[in-house]
Amino acid sequence: MTDIKDTTLRGVNLLRNPWFNKSSAFTEKERDELGLRGLLPPRVSTFDEQVTRLKGIIDTYEKPINKYIVLEGAHNSDECLYFELLVRYIDQFLPIVYTPTVGQACLQYSHIFRYARGLYVSSEDKGRVRQLVANVPHKDVDIIVVTDGQRILGLGDLGVNGMGIPVGKLALYTACAGVNPQKTLPVCIDVGTNNEELLNDPLYMGLRQKRITGPEYDALIAEFVDAVRERWPNVVIQFEDFHNSHAYDLLDQYKDKVPCFNDDIQGTASVVVTGMFSAMRALKQQLKDQKVLFLGAGSAATGIAHLIADAMVEEGLTREEALARIKLFDSKGLVTKKRTAPLTPAKMPFATEDAPAETFLEAIREIKPTAIIGVSAQGGAFTKECLEEMA
CATH class of the missing domain: 1.20.1370.30 (Hemocyanin, N-terminal domain)
Incomplete structure (x- = not known):
């Protein structure tokens, strides 16, 4: 107390x-x-x-x-x-x-809102973010969880409604890790939303505009990072539920400048790879000998995939050999080099020469993986047939 x-x-x-x-x-x-x-x-x-x-x-x-x-x-x-x-x-x-209820809470955020908690920075605040940060009552902040609400869980673009995620995540920091709640700060960066349902909702509490992007978006994020680091020099910034179009770029831009990490790319990956190491010890095998197939190809999937590749390299494979043992399956099927639609930069290292597969079961039969990892919002995708094929 x-x-x-x-x-x-x-x-x-x-x-x-x-x-x-x-x-x-x-x-x-x-x-x-x-x-x-x-x-x-x-x-x-x-x-x-x-x-x-x-x-x-x-x-x-x-x-x-x-x-x-x-x-x-x-x-x-x-x-x-x-x-x-x-x-x-x-x-x-x-x-x-937190999950699963926090997802429903985010969907209804503007309708059940009763208390303002944390810091809200909008694109209309460009040039005065330091003033907003100065209004925060915390004398010291150790950890910030920040989202722009564009890719909330598996629910997509929820705009300012995504604030429920930083609030919930920081509650876990305190309850499970003993972090002083007075030294935590949830933040929502509101740059608009492309969710038409929210834009037409009379109770929606965010900016009623399409999302800004490009240099204007980057400048707002930079102003925010500079402002919080100026007031709290030792603060750790956790990027949470950013869309792939920004997640990797933000991490690359700031990882060597400020203490920061992306939970979807790095946090989830560290937990999954730890589990795989435990499995290897139980099986008396090495990770470099496995073939891994992902259901899902978002930031969580590619983050895990890159960390698995890192671990395989440490066990003696070249980077190219490691990447060749990891495959992705997204909403359009197996991610291959033969796909006509352009691939995102995050997916390109894992594009395979294998024949296209339209269903996950077909991909299992084609790839013959030794491990499958589900990182998709599609519940029930690991069907009885898929598990029997794996067995």
Whole structure:
């Protein structure tokens, strides 16, 4: 629990501050010293009683999105209580705070919005981003999770509605890794949206314009990075759910200049490759001898694929030999050099000379992989037939 001595807040202002609010758990002495006498019910609650009360409220709701709304209410009014509940019942509430429920929350973000949290930077703020950063109340920030909302989970372009992802991800940083929530900052870069449904939604809270791109987009990101690094020189920036058209470019541009990483490209990759190393130990085999087929060819897939290739090179293969053992399957089929449509730069290193395959089952029969990795929003794609073919 945050030490109440770290604030000069009193009375109602204290009760409305999520960092220091303890609600009914303020002691008799604290109520007298902090001007809270009469502003709370007379009986002092224990922390356990508060947790039991909040969980009881959440458990009355059946729909996960309703549980999410109540949880976010606590997140924005009493962080100590919110994180205590989350840590104690992590198995129950992790799927509410993040996937899968956070996806639904992002879809409905503008309709269920109740509390402003984090920093919003829009393309209309060009030239004054430092002023926006100066308005953030955090004295110090260790980690920023930032998105431009263009590729939220498997849901696509959600614009400013994507803010639910940085908020949820940083909640996991605290609940699972003990990061001080007062030193985290969720950020949404709003450069518009190409989602017509959102542009026509009267309650949509983002800019009602098509996405900007090119030099104007790059300049806004650069101004943002410069502003946050100027105020918090040691901050780590996590790029989250950026579209392929920006994800790799941003990582290449900033990886050697500021502490940063792309969770979709690098975070997911590190977890998957760790799992593959564990599998190799169990099988008493080497990664360089495997043939890997991906279902999906987005930033997560190509990020994992490149890291697998790196690991194969460390085991003795050349880069070309490693890339040849990794294949991608996207919405148009097996990614081959024979495809008439142009390939994105991220897919080109993995384009194969193999015959085209229109279904994933055909690709398995053609490639004969020793491992398949699903990095697609297409649920149920690893069918019984696919697994039997693998076996």
